Amino acid sequence: MSGVAKPHQTVETLYTEHHRWLRQWLSQRVGCPALAADLAHDTFVRLLARPRGLNNTHGARGYLRTVAERLCIDLWRRRAVEQAWLEVLAARPEEVDISPEDQAVIVETFCEIDEMLRRLPPKVARAFLLSQIDGLTYKDIAHRLEVSERTVKSYMAKAMLECMKINARFQDARG
Amino acid sequence: MDNRPEHAPPLPEPHILEQAAEWFATLGDEDTGPEQHDRWREWIEDHPEHRRAWRYVEQISARFQQARDGAGRDGAGRILRHTRGERLTRRRLLTGGAAGLAAWLVWSRTPLPEAGGRLMAELSADQRTATGEIRDLALPDGGHLWLNSASAVDLAYGEALRRLTLHDGEVLIQTAPDPRQRPFVVDTRHGRLRALGTRFTVRRHADHSFLAVYEGAVAIRTGNGREAIINAGRQTTFQTDSIHSAGPADPARQAWSQGLIVANDLPLGELVAELARYRHGHLGVDPSVAQLRALGTYPTGRPEQALAMLENALPVRARRLLPWWVTLVPA
Numbered sequence: 001m002s003g004v005a006k007p008h009q010t011v012e013t014l015y016t017e018h019h020r021w022l023r024q025w026l027s028q029r030v031g032c033p034a035l036a037a038d039l040a041h042d043t044f045v046r047l048l049a050r051p052r053g054l055n056n057t058h059g060a061r062g063y064l065r066t067v068a069e070r071l072c073i074d075l076w077r078r079r080a081v082e083q084a085w086l087e088v089l090a091a092r093p094e095e096v097d098i099s100p101e102d103q104a105v106i107v108e109t110f111c112e113i114d115e116m117l118r119r120l121p122p123k124v125a126r127a128f129l130l131s132q133i134d135g136l137t138y139k140d141i142a143h144r145l146e147v148s149e150r151t152v153k154s155y156m157a158k159a160m161l162e163c164m165k166i167n168a169r170f171q172d173a174r175g
Numbered sequence: 176m177d178n179r180p181e182h183a184p185p186l187p188e189p190h191i192l193e194q195a196a197e198w199f200a201t202l203g204d205e206d207t208g209p210e211q212h213d214r215w216r217e218w219i220e221d222h223p224e225h226r227r228a229w230r231y232v233e234q235i236s237a238r239f240q241q242a243r244d245g246a247g248r249d250g251a252g253r254i255l256r257h258t259r260g261e262r263l264t265r266r267r268l269l270t271g272g273a274a275g276l277a278a279w280l281v282w283s284r285t286p287l288p289e290a291g292g293r294l295m296a297e298l299s300a301d302q303r304t305a306t307g308e309i310r311d312l313a314l315p316d317g318g319h320l321w322l323n324s325a326s327a328v329d330l331a332y333g334e335a336l337r338r339l340t341l342h343d344g345e346v347l348i349q350t351a352p353d354p355r356q357r358p359f360v361v362d363t364r365h366g367r368l369r370a371l372g373t374r375f376t377v378r379r380h381a382d383h384s385f386l387a388v389y390e391g392a393v394a395i396r397t398g399n400g401r402e403a404i405i406n407a408g409r410q411t412t413f414q415t416d417s418i419h420s421a422g423p424a425d426p427a428r429q430a431w432s433q434g435l436i437v438a439n440d441l442p443l444g445e446l447v448a449e450l451a452r453y454r455h456g457h458l459g460v461d462p463s464v465a466q467l468r469a470l471g472t473y474p475t476g477r478p479e480q481a482l483a484m485l486e487n488a489l490p491v492r493a494r495r496l497l498p499w500w501v502t503l504v505p506a
Contacts, residue, residue, distance in 0.1 A: 080257065081254060083257075084253065084254040084257035085246065085254055087253075087257075088246050088250040088253055088254055091250075098500065102500075105245075106241075106245040106246065109238060109241045109242050109245060110242055110245075110246075110251075110254050110255065112238060113238055113239065113242055113255060114255060116235075116238075117255065129252070129255060129256070131203060132236070132239040133239060133242065133243060133248060133251050133252050133255060134248060134252055135248060137205045138203070138204050138205060138206075139205065149204075149206075153200045153201070153203075153204055154200070156196075156199065156200035156203055157193075157196040157197045157199065157200035158196070160195075160196040160199045160200065160232060160235060161192060161193055161196035163235045164186070164192055164195075164196065164231045164232065164234075164235060165186070165192070167231070167234065167235060167238075168186045168231070
């Protein structure tokens with residue numbers, strides 16, 4: 001933490017000085033003032049959860065922009081997951097009626113998996129998906145990815161190790 | 176509102192996590208043999224930190240299982256590939272408005288599922304059955320072993336013992352006399368059962384084991400050394416430190432080995448819990464009808480037919496939220 005004694009005071013100062021600017025910046029980005037306001041709010045909430053000192057306007061705005069940008073990306077990824085889920089739902093033959101709560105749980109699970117997978121090297125993620133979702137054997141995966149079975153196995157270990165670390169970080173960040 | 180602990184315990188040491196990940200990769204390999212499973216179990220039992228690291232493996236696996244259960248394998252694959260392959264433009268975001276934001280803000284507070292011993296067992300057993308599958312196996316000595324839905328066992332015929340380890344689910348065993356006179360034992364996490372020329376069922380639950388004896392007798396010795404002999408026609412449950420008093424065994428329970436559930440004045444809630452063992456996804460019952468009494472014989476292999484039979488026999492109907500999400504409610 002760079003040289004600021006009272007983090008909350010820092011967030012307060014940041015809020016006073018940069019909130020309006022951030023909202024405008026976000027508004028230009030997402031094109032919807034209400035959404036921009038929500039995202040700006042969340043940016044500061046996140047800052048409160050993990051306070052850090054920022055010693056000048058330039059640094060502060062750069063940091064806020066980074067956080068806000070990440071929130072935007074999270075948001076559209078979540079939308080993509082929701083969209084894909086709705087398409088899968090719509091493709092089901094019978095009419096279904098699932099509560100919003102249950103849907104949220106399902107979508108959340110996919111978001112978490114998606115988040116984990118995207119932090120893995122692409123080939124490792126593909127191998128993991130083929131194994132854990134599609135239920136393919138290592139032999140079949142090796143064939144598909146044109147690597148040795150030994151490599152597939154090392155991908156599995158790597159994927160699991162990374163997922164455990166990522167998952168722990170999520171829990172940490174939210175806790 | 177939020178039941179997560181304030182401070183999550185730190186991750187196990189990196190080298191232990193690595194070992195856990197290696198074991199995960201090894202156990203997932205179709206070529207891995209039983210001796211590797213034994214070594215994995217030794218590793219697990221070797222240190223509490225190993226067990227703790229393995230829980231992390233189970234948590235991750237459970238996430239994937241939830242995804243498969245939630246959308247089916249195909250659906251799950253489509254969703255995850257869709258998001259991975261897709262390059263969304265900003266424009267998509269603009270048209271979305273703030274509607275999705277509420278959902279996003281509740282950014283799920285779902286605690287991780289209690290990934291019980293099930294997964295661990297599935298990864299380690301010699302013989303395992305999928306949900307809905309019942310397997311009929313001939314034992315090397317001429318005896319018979321039936322594995323119920325979602326069950327996992329290891330079988331080891333050694334010098335001194337014929338040993339079956341029940342990791343998960345339920346087995347029905349018909350023992351045969353061994354020319355070498357080795358005792359036949361069943362180990363569960365709660366204790367050891369020794370067959371005394373017999374036909375019996377063992378089911379492993381999280382916190383206890385269930386035993387019903389149909390022929391001969393079975394000797395129980397729990398993890399803490401309590402002992403009892405259960406004779407034909409009796410059933411009981413036991414835990415590591417206790418054995419409950421035996422009651423009459425219901426011979427109809429064995430019917431699962433023939434692919435049937437026989438309900439003889441069984442509360443609907445219990446019958447549905449039995450049926451749910453054979454079916455992927457959620458199968459529940461509304462509390463207001465859970466105490467209705469069910470009679471009849473229901474096929475385990477065709478859960479949909481079983482549900483239709485129940486709809487005919489009782490004032491209930493199956494409410495299908497999704498094909499894999501069914502609740503029996505008052506008709």
